[in-house]
Amino acid sequence: MTATLTLGPIPYHWPAQAKCDFYARIADEATVDEVYLGEVVCSKRAPFFEAHLPDVISRLEQAGKAVILSSLAEVTLKRERKATVELAELERPEVEINNVGGLYARAGRSHRIGPFMNAYNEATIGWMARQGASHICLPIELPAKAIAIAAKTARDLRLGVEVQVFGRASLAVSARCYHARAHGRSKDNCQFVCEEDPDGMPLQTLDHRPILRINGIQTLSESYIDLLAETGPLMKMGVSHLRLSPQAVDMVAVSHLYRHCMDGKISVTEAKRKLQALCAGVPLSNGFFHGEAGYRQIAMDAKR
Amino acid sequence: MTELICPAGTPAALRTAVDAGADAVYCGFQDATNARNFPGLNFTADELARGVSYARSRGTKVLLTINTYPPAGKVDLWRSAADVGAHVGVDAFIVADMGLADYVARAHPDIRLHLSVQAAASSPEAIRYYCKHFGVKRVVLPRILTIPEIRQIRREIHCEIETFIFGNHGLMVEGRCSLTNYLTGQSTNMDGVCSPASDVEYVQDEDGSMCSRLGGFTLDCIGAGEKAGYPTICKGRYIGSHRPEGYYAFEEPVSLNLSHLLPELIEAGVDALKIEGRQRSKSYVRTVVSAFRSALDDIRHGQTPNIADLVALTEGQKETRGAFETKRWR
Numbered sequence: 001m002t003a004t005l006t007l008g009p010i011p012y013h014w015p016a017q018a019k020c021d022f023y024a025r026i027a028d029e030a031t032v033d034e035v036y037l038g039e040v041v042c043s044k045r046a047p048f049f050e051a052h053l054p055d056v057i058s059r060l061e062q063a064g065k066a067v068i069l070s071s072l073a074e075v076t077l078k079r080e081r082k083a084t085v086e087l088a089e090l091e092r093p094e095v096e097i098n099n100v101g102g103l104y105a106r107a108g109r110s111h112r113i114g115p116f117m118n119a120y121n122e123a124t125i126g127w128m129a130r131q132g133a134s135h136i137c138l139p140i141e142l143p144a145k146a147i148a149i150a151a152k153t154a155r156d157l158r159l160g161v162e163v164q165v166f167g168r169a170s171l172a173v174s175a176r177c178y179h180a181r182a183h184g185r186s187k188d189n190c191q192f193v194c195e196e197d198p199d200g201m202p203l204q205t206l207d208h209r210p211i212l213r214i215n216g217i218q219t220l221s222e223s224y225i226d227l228l229a230e231t232g233p234l235m236k237m238g239v240s241h242l243r244l245s246p247q248a249v250d251m252v253a254v255s256h257l258y259r260h261c262m263d264g265k266i267s268v269t270e271a272k273r274k275l276q277a278l279c280a281g282v283p284l285s286n287g288f289f290h291g292e293a294g295y296r297q298i299a300m301d302a303k304r
Numbered sequence: 305m306t307e308l309i310c311p312a313g314t315p316a317a318l319r320t321a322v323d324a325g326a327d328a329v330y331c332g333f334q335d336a337t338n339a340r341n342f343p344g345l346n347f348t349a350d351e352l353a354r355g356v357s358y359a360r361s362r363g364t365k366v367l368l369t370i371n372t373y374p375p376a377g378k379v380d381l382w383r384s385a386a387d388v389g390a391h392v393g394v395d396a397f398i399v400a401d402m403g404l405a406d407y408v409a410r411a412h413p414d415i416r417l418h419l420s421v422q423a424a425a426s427s428p429e430a431i432r433y434y435c436k437h438f439g440v441k442r443v444v445l446p447r448i449l450t451i452p453e454i455r456q457i458r459r460e461i462h463c464e465i466e467t468f469i470f471g472n473h474g475l476m477v478e479g480r481c482s483l484t485n486y487l488t489g490q491s492t493n494m495d496g497v498c499s500p501a502s503d504v505e506y507v508q509d510e511d512g513s514m515c516s517r518l519g520g521f522t523l524d525c526i527g528a529g530e531k532a533g534y535p536t537i538c539k540g541r542y543i544g545s546h547r548p549e550g551y552y553a554f555e556e557p558v559s560l561n562l563s564h565l566l567p568e569l570i571e572a573g574v575d576a577l578k579i580e581g582r583q584r585s586k587s588y589v590r591t592v593v594s595a596f597r598s599a600l601d602d603i604r605h606g607q608t609p610n611i612a613d614l615v616a617l618t619e620g621q622k623e624t625r626g627a628f629e630t631k632r633w634r
Contacts, residue, residue: 075426100434103433104430105429116480118373121373121403122376124402125376126403131437140482141482145375170482172483173480174477175446176627182544182547186633202544203542203544205521205523206525206550212537293485
């Protein structure tokens with residue numbers, strides 16, 4: 001049993017050139033099979049990268065990676081509605097929908113269901129499949145027991161089923177921009193201050209304990225989700241796709257660690273040790289998978 | 305006529321809200337199937353049956369809240385909540401999960417379906433999806449829209465619109481928030497809990513200041529004599545790289561109060577106005593419901609409503625009109 005390794009959309013507002021360089025390296029060096037592109041967090045950011053998108057898509061496809069375009073998670077304003085409808089109307093590449101408005105516009109044509117869509121259970125997954133979903137990314141907070149049942153349902157329906165195994169967890173989205181708020185601005189005059197924080201803006205508790213990261217309208221976990229030790233159980237459950245969410249670390253190296261660990265080329269213990277070194281200073285966590293507080297790191301039997 | 309929708313956390317609160325002039329009350333069962341799954345709150349099947357009969361005899365509707373997201377393997381609990389609700393004769397189900405909406409639409413086609421705020425349908429396209437596929441008759445709008453935006457949505461959809469006007473001011477998009485689960489291991493979406501009391505602690509310092517914690521994480525510290533709201537992550541105070549002094553990164557501890565905007569909301573085409581607070585006391589419910597009842601009646605009779613009493617009830621005495629009044633809130 002193996003699984004496809006994917007790279008999720010970049011959650012942060014990296015400069016367009018940084019994104020181009022990042023994807024060039026992903027195309028050439030990363031051991032991921034599929035790459036999700038597009039702005040999922042803030043519609044104001046989208047224009048910066050749009051012009052580069054066709055080149056990045058062809059670069060990745062030439063390197064043998066499948067490309068999927070992800071839609072915005074929060075859709076309220078006119079430009080957001082328009083962007084969502086336009087994406088939903090694309091024939092190719094494949095699209096991943098993150099807002100119900102996109103499902104309406106897609107009108108039953110084949111699509112992927114993104115992690116913001118709340119596909120928590122077998123009934124909802126069954127419903128989504130009947131409406132044209134070909135692939136489901138499960139919510140980040142779903143515990144192992146529910147993942148197993150959801151994955152079985154999805155596989156029985158011949159859907160791809162995906163779980164995020166690396167990177168900060170998206171814990172909440174809002175209409176309000178907390179990056180702008182931190183700088184005494186509002187969303188409309190944010191001046192793209194989120195660009196200053198390529199790995200999110202850290203928040204600490206008043207007694208100086210790191211807790212969350214702000215990314216525009218999104219709130220992320222301080223810790224990186226790390227399910228290296230759980231990739232084996234996930235694949236056994238029938239999870240077909242494992243997602244790495246881009247963070248400001250060496251994502252090529254991260255992809256190698258996951259691929260090698262999934263293929264049994266290195267031990268979980270060694271992979272985890274190397275991952276911890278790569279992500280120096282950032283705690284790793286797997287609590288959600290184990291039904292515990294998400295920030296926790298629960299020890300797994302490292303042997304397989 | 306604009307309806308007044310009122311919280312009923314207990315059978316006593318239900319009777320109080322009905323007596324105080326609610327057009328409809330909303331309530332849930334004592335389990336994870338609703339988003340106020342707090343100890344000591346909510347209804348057994350028998351209590352709901354009695355509540356429905358009390359409300360009905362006084363011309364008030366009962367809306368059953370089944371608005372959390374069943375995790376895989378537990379779907380039956382949510383379905384049976386709907387079945388019990390249908391059996392005791394509730395007037396509508398308030399749901400968010402698509403699988404559950406599909407079930408309810410097929411199993412109980414004669415009972416109205418309302419789309420919960422937990423579904424976070426904030427655009428005409430999203431609302432149309434639920435109306436088209438599940439026959440949703442009313443959408444409860446997320447608390448993130450300005451009144452002009454609500455008016456625009458009203459023009460583009462065919463179902464009724466319900467908006468929150470008073471009570472807790474949810475900052476995050478409802479149904480998309482795992483903050484509580486990140487610190488406590490209990491999920492707002494799957495377990496119906498937000499900042500559960502079992503995980504909250506208060507620690508007093510020698511200087512009299514008080515710190516509140518959730519799951520061991522400090523959410524706020526306030527000086528002696530200062531008033532604090534119930535600790536939640538989205539109303540917590542944090543240190544940011546540009547805010548070394550500590551600040552409310554998401555929102556101050558304020559409550560939503562749209563009593564000043566009632567005429568505008570009605571004019572924008574809102575069909576139902578909702579008061580949050582199933583966790584609130586009977587006397588709170590009586591005061592708030594009575595005040596809004598008379599305000600709505602005043603508006604109906606072309607008079608200026610008196611809403612001064614409502615301001616005093618808001619959390620920590622601080623209120624907000626949130627997103628409704630201006631885009632600058634964002």
